[in-house]
Amino acid sequence: MLRKTAFRALMNAVAILSFVTVPLLAQGVARQEYSGLDKYPVQGRPESASFVGVRAAEFLEIPVGARGIGMGSSYSAVADDISSIWWNPAGLGFLNKREVMVNVVDYTLDLTYSYAAAAAPLLDGNLVIGGFFGYLDIPEMEITTVNSPNGIGRTFNAYDFQMGGSFAYNLSDRFVAGLSAKYVHQDVFGNIAGNAFAIDAGAIYHTDFLDRELRFAFAMQNLGTNITMRGPNLLYEVGPEDRGGSIPKGYVDYSTDPNALARRADRWVYRQTHTYRLPTVVKLGLSYNLATNEKANWLATGELWRNSTTPISYATGTELNYNFTPFLSAALRMGWLIQTDEYTQGSDQFGYSYLGDDPTWRGISFGGGIKRDFAGKTIDFNYAYRNKGRLTADNFFTVSFGF
Secondary structure (H helix, E strand, C coil), X not given: CHXXXXXXXXXXXXHHHHHHHHHHHHHHHHCCCCCCCCCCCCCCXXXXXXXXXXXXXXXXXXXCCHHHHHCCCCCXXXXXXXXXXXXXXXXXXXXXXXXXEEEEEECHHHCEEEEEEEEEEEHHHCEEEEEEEEEEEEEEEECCCCCCCCCCCCEEXXXXXXXXXXXXXXXXXXXXXXXXXXXXXXXXXXXXXXXXEEEEEEEEEEEEECCEEEEEEEEEEEEECCEECECHHHEEEECCCCCCCCCCCCCXXXXXXXXXXXXXXXXXXXXXXXXXXXXXXXXXXXXXXXXECCCEEEEEEEEEEXXXXXXXXXXXXXXXXXXXXXXXXXXXXXXXXXXXXXXXXXXXXXXXECCCCCHHHCCEEEEEEEEEEECCEEEEEEEEEECCCCCCCEEEEEEEEEC
16 A cells, blocks of 8 residues: 555656646747748748748658547547547546557558557556557659759658657546657668657646536647758768869879878768757647537537647637447547648739649548447547648548457
């Protein structure tokens, strides 16, 4: 009993220290100018436009879990299943059984992102631990250059992955906190690679208002080290210098020519690459059950995002869940992630027309799911569609098992 009490006190101390320190670190994230490559000037960037695409490991921003995506990515406060491991690790604290999840994303440009996770409650449900692995498969692409924009007749491929572990701890019957630690790897063009370590952190406070559940949430993702790409394809040979600017054809004896070149072997050096930050985001969320009874529950949620590469984004979503029987339920969802770094007019300030589809409905999403309980086990299938404006839309499929 004494050992259990001491362990609980230690976990409380660690969690409290973490969630006092992490928000302070996040202040630096919130104050960053979203210029992407910080050493470069921002000339030519229209006001309120982003520099998405110049951070490292941007695959970390691909959302996981069709339920949250169907609700417009406004899910940090709602998270209470295995997909919490991506949205807000604190949500793992609501798990009352072991869960595993497989998620497949049909992404833009024929990319495929696969993600798997598992978690299990311990210590009478007060502590939940889990692990995850995500892999982005980038198909073979043709190499292009400034002088050969249509390709040089050669191809390359690439891949990214992340892996790590998570835990959530119920500090009280109202407050739960969680933390994830992960290793991130990027590999492109024949083993030009970079690595980073990062954390996700979050907390959820839940209470009742007018006899219905109300939740407040804080979450932060991808706070970690920078990535610098290295690899054998960046290695090249440098010959010995010469006096006249051309490669010498021979060497002269020092005894007859005091200005003779010294004989020296060629050197191998690495080309230097820029150091890139991770795509960090800080989120504040709120959710409330608008109506609930034995058969149905109607949920609404809202969220504020502060990304390190874009202006502030806003998310809102809703879910209607209906229990057909004690063992079968279904849900419909809809939401909208409003990002303020896109243009909706037909042309820019210089009169150039924008290409691609109309971005007016960018960020809108919808979906649904079916959950079946049998013999103390559950299977949950969810689907979500997300509009990406000028880019092709995404389809998300998630299957999870509880046992």
